[in-house]
Amino acid sequence: MTIRVVLADDQPLVRAGLRVLINNTLDIEVTGEAGTGSQAVQLARDTKPDVVVMDIRMPGMDGIEATQLITASDDPSRVLILTTFDDDDYVYGALHAGASGFLVKDMGLDDILAAIRVAAAGDALIAPRITRRLIAQFTARPAPASPRRQLDGITQREREVLTLIGHGMSNTEIADQLFISTSTAKAHVARLLTKLAARDRVQLVITAYEAGLVSTSHGGAVAE
Secondary structure, three states, X not given: OOEEEEEEOOOHHHHHHHXXXXXXXXXXXXXXXXXXXXXXXXXXXXXXXXXXXXXXOOOOOOHHHHHHHHHOOOOXXXXXXXXXXXXHHHHHHHHHHOOOEEEEOOOOHHHHHHHHHHHHOOOOEEOHHHHHHHHHHHHHOOOOOOOOOOOOOOOHHHHHXXXXXXXXOOHHHHHHHHOOOHHHHHHHHHHHHHHOOOOOHHHHHHHHHHOOOOOOOOOOOOOO
C-alpha cells in the first residue's frame, strides 16, 4: 500500500527536492504541496494524506498551529516536522501540538523515508541530531506552577519503563536494563500508551518529563 504524503514548506526548492526523492520510491508518493500552514491544513482536510511533512517557519499560520489543527481532526493525518538545527526552540510546542516526529532538512534520503514510514505506521521518531537539544529544552523549562503530572493507575514496573522511555531507551534496551524479554518490554509500553492516553512514544517522553521521572542530569532520545 502506497503512503500518501503532503509537503508543506514555504521554499519551493525544498519541496521540489523532497518531491523528487520521495517519488523515486515505490511505496511513497507526494499527493500535494503547500506553501503556508493554512494551505497545509486545507490540503490535509481535502485529501486525507497519511503523512504531512511540515516546515515550522512559514508565513501566516506557522507549522505548529497547522499541526495542532490537523491532528485535532476526527481522522487526522500524521505530521512530521521539518526543521533546521536552529528551530529547536519550537520542538516542545510542536510535540504538544501533536507532531509524530522531526526531520532535519539535510538528513539523508534513507532517514527521511524511514521517518515517513514510521509515522505512517502509527509510531514516532525524532532525528538523532536534534534529540540532545530537545531534551535540553525539556529540562531547561521553568517548573510549572501546577503540581507535576500524576501517574495514577500505573504499576511500579510501568513507572520504571516510563522512566527509561524518558531516557530514550528502545524496547530492547529497556529489556536489557530490567532483565526482562523484549516482548515483555513491548507489552509494558503498550499498556502505558493505553493507561496514559498517549498517542505515541513521543508523548510518553513528554509525560516522563512532566511527571518528574527524568532529571536534568540525564539526557535521552526517542527511539523505536
